[in-house]
Amino acid sequence: MDDLAERQRKLLDRTYMNLVARRRQNFRHKGDHCEHFESRNFARNMRMINVHFAFVNRVNTKILGGVTMSFELAEAQLLKRGVKLEEIAKIVYKLQLPYHDDLTVEQCYDSVKAVLQKREVQYTLFTGIALDELAEQKLLPEPLQSIMEADEPLYGVDETMALGITSVFGMIGLTSFGYLDKVKPDLIGKLNNQGDHIHVYLDDLVAGLAAAASARIAHKSQKATNYSKG
């Protein structure tokens, strides 16, 4: 049992014991019979509380496990489509190096991982990657199938979806995404020249992740002016 659950259990124990103490005061005139009745009830209720907390702990473990699994699943889906987080980190590094002399690729990698921990980012990735894969398998309804195969320039839904990733980090995320969409450096350019694969969404998702991780570094910078002392 973790610390939080243990603290919650102790709090409930104390609350229940206070309740019992109050009830004993109220029914003291009933004597030993009441005392015996209360202690039996107390033991039974304590068992119920313990069963309840065992259940809560199991659920919490599943939920926490689910969060970890979602990140790992998102990373695995990117890998399956040929995208390594390290390559996204290199794009972030190039974006932010002009503003941070002491920046390292490892810091950029950590920032990419932090962005990928967000549930809404994971959901965006799952959706975009699924649409790319369905298009490759020719399973989308028309005219969407033809639009995806042609990577229709006016489609724009791929950029709109990826902007959802950057919007969490404000205007810096937005402008960085615009830059990456225009220049298409490194991996983003490779994905855009698709070869046998359809990467209509993936190139924008990678640009969105890189822009968000970049904006995150900018917002966390120690060099950002602190006005709180004014």
Ligand SMILES: [Ca+2]
């Ligand atoms: Ca695209």
